[in-house]
Amino acid sequence: MRVAIVGGGIGGLSAANALVRRDVEVAVYEQAAELGEVGAGVLITPNSVRQLVRMGLGEAVNELGGRVGDGSRYCRADGTKVGAIRTADSEGAHGVYGMHRADLLGALAAALPAGIVHTGHRCTGFDQDAGSARLMFANGASAEADVVIAADGIHSVLQPHVVEPASPVYSGHVAYRGLIDATAVPGWPRGVHLVWMGERKHFMVYPVRGGDLLNYVGFLPSDEAAEETWSGQGDPDALRAAFEGWDPLIGELLARVEQTYWWGLFDREPLARWTDGRLTLLGDAAHPMLPHLGQGANQSIEDGVALAVLLAGRTAAEAPEALRAYERFRRPRTAKVQEGARANGRRYDSQYEDLGQRDAEISASGELRAWLYDHDVERTAGEFART
Numbered sequence: 001m002r003v004a005i006v007g008g009g010i011g012g013l014s015a016a017n018a019l020v021r022r023d024v025e026v027a028v029y030e031q032a033a034e035l036g037e038v039g040a041g042v043l044i045t046p047n048s049v050r051q052l053v054r055m056g057l058g059e060a061v062n063e064l065g066g067r068v069g070d071g072s073r074y075c076r077a078d079g080t081k082v083g084a085i086r087t088a089d090s091e092g093a094h095g096v097y098g099m100h101r102a103d104l105l106g107a108l109a110a111a112l113p114a115g116i117v118h119t120g121h122r123c124t125g126f127d128q129d130a131g132s133a134r135l136m137f138a139n140g141a142s143a144e145a146d147v148v149i150a151a152d153g154i155h156s157v158l159q160p161h162v163v164e165p166a167s168p169v170y171s172g173h174v175a176y177r178g179l180i181d182a183t184a185v186p187g188w189p190r191g192v193h194l195v196w197m198g199e200r201k202h203f204m205v206y207p208v209r210g211g212d213l214l215n216y217v218g219f220l221p222s223d224e225a226a227e228e229t230w231s232g233q234g235d236p237d238a239l240r241a242a243f244e245g246w247d248p249l250i251g252e253l254l255a256r257v258e259q260t261y262w263w264g265l266f267d268r269e270p271l272a273r274w275t276d277g278r279l280t281l282l283g284d285a286a287h288p289m290l291p292h293l294g295q296g297a298n299q300s301i302e303d304g305v306a307l308a309v310l311l312a313g314r315t316a317a318e319a320p321e322a323l324r325a326y327e328r329f330r331r332p333r334t335a336k337v338q339e340g341a342r343a344n345g346r347r348y349d350s351q352y353e354d355l356g357q358r359d360a361e362i363s364a365s366g367e368l369r370a371w372l373y374d375h376d377v378e379r380t381a382g383e384f385a386r387t
Contacts, residue, residue: 001025001316004135004145006123006158008035010042010101010297011283012151013108015304016116017055022312027143028112029135031122031152035109037101040177040261041208041215043068043193043294044104046094046373048301053094054378060107065097066207068193074362076355077198079247083363085193089373096193098206098215100179104297123152126161126279132316133278146316147323148279149307151300154266156285162276166268171290171345173201176218176234178260182211185253195348196247197358202348203243203250216253217291218243219265219349234262265290267342270335273327280323282307287334292345295337295372302377306330309381329384333375340368 001024005012008030019026044052044065052061072085088095109117125136126148135143150158159165182188193206200221208215220242236257243250267290274281283300307326314322344365352358 001147001311001314001319002145003027003147003149003311004029004133004143005149005151006135007151007153007283007285008032008109008117008119009037009151009153009283009300010105010108011300011304012149013105013112013117014051014055014301015149015151015282015307017057017108017111018051018305018308019311020112020116021055022308024308024311026116027145028117029121029123029137029143030117030119033120035105035117035119037105039179040101041098041179041206041213042101042104042297043206044097044099045294045298046089046096047375047377048298049094049097050089050376051301051305051378055111057107057111060110061097061099064103064107064209065099066209066211066213067191068096068098068206069191071189071191072193073195075194075196075247077196077246079196079249082197082359083365085195086366086369086373087193090370091374094373098193098208100208100213100215101297103209123157126158128278146278147311147319149282150279150285151282151304152285154268154284154288156281158279159281159285161279162281163271163273166271168266169268171265171267171342172221172223173219173265173345173349174222174262175265175291176220176239176260176262178216178257179208180214180216180253180256182207182214184256185214188214188249188253194249196250197348197350197362198246200349200351201242202350203246205253214253216257219345221349222264232262234260236260267338270331270338274331275320275323275327277320278323280307280326286330287338289334289338290341290345292348293337293341293372295341298372299334299337302333302375303330305377306381309378310385325385329381337372
């Protein structure tokens with residue numbers, strides 16, 4: 001079994017690690033000249049921490065991540081506590097970590113054997129027949145494989161070979177993001193994830209890099225849809241003005257912001273299918289979602305592990321059926337997460353006539369978090385394969 005992965009992001013490299021762990025031959029093709037991620041944080045939750053530990057990356061997560069712990073909470077705009085944020089699975093075995101995206105990507109890349117990742121390979125073509133699949137690249141190279149995994153993001157070049165691409169759905173919101181040295185905000189509570197919720201907007205902060213940095217994100221309504229890019233230059237003064245009068249803790253942090261970035265928040269309706277023959281989709285190429293459950297990267301890690309479990313031990317001839325099984329196994333869960341992220345965004349942005357109802361739903365959200373965090377994709381994929 002030869003597997004080619006198009007895209008060297010978090011999802012693609014997670015899939016590669018999971019496949020290598022099962023002795024599956026794999027190659028990763030990344031269009032950029034070198035692996036890299038935007039300078040932003042990402043929450044790694046227990047459902048994926050569990051899998052990263054099994055890949056041998058537990059120490060890296062502990063060292064590079066900022067553990068989110070006691071004191072994490074949801075608040076009203078003025079800082080009044082609404083409820084606690086869940087920071088571990090039900091058994092307390094795996095926690096939540098804030099990580100710099102580049103740190104997570106670097107750890108995933110370092111765990112792979114040399115020669116697996118090929119940078120400077122922008123995919124420009126794909127075809128397949130009953131026996132194999134072929135990829136063509138802008139640099140003139142080509143590759144043949146028994147399975148191709150499209151892990152090339154929300155603007156996937158391979159998605160049209162599987163299904164008619166879904167149109168982007170604009171959420172009506174943009175997000176400002178950035179990183180601040182924790183020492184620049186004296187007295188900031190260490191190791192906590194804080195979410196403030198107000199009318200049509202919300203603000204959150206969590207630690208990364210062992211708590212040395214604070215990752216902030218401010219979500220604001222906008223009638224003009226910004227581009228789906230992480231690198232748009234934002235206006236720090238506009239961000240400060242948007243949250244003026246909120247909890248003074250927010251003002252203390254934003255007073256230190258000198259540069260910020262913004263992007264438009266889009267998702268897609270669940271796709272009708274993920275797989276065609278020897279080609280399948282993973283992560284944002286399959287199920288882009290809004291960030292309001294913190295599950296985009298985590299679901300892509302789950303995808304990669306599920307694929308590895310369902311492909312392990314299969315022959316090249318059996319590959320198309322294994323990919324169909326992956327789709328049947330993963331689509332219901334990711335569709336539920338997509339919809340859950342939309343619903344949670346409505347809660348965070350206080351789109352309720354009665355905020356008491358919003359607060360009650362937030363306080364009762366532990367059940368949803370348990371469903372997310374307790375899921376062991378490796379175990380359940382193995383059980384699915386045996387049915």
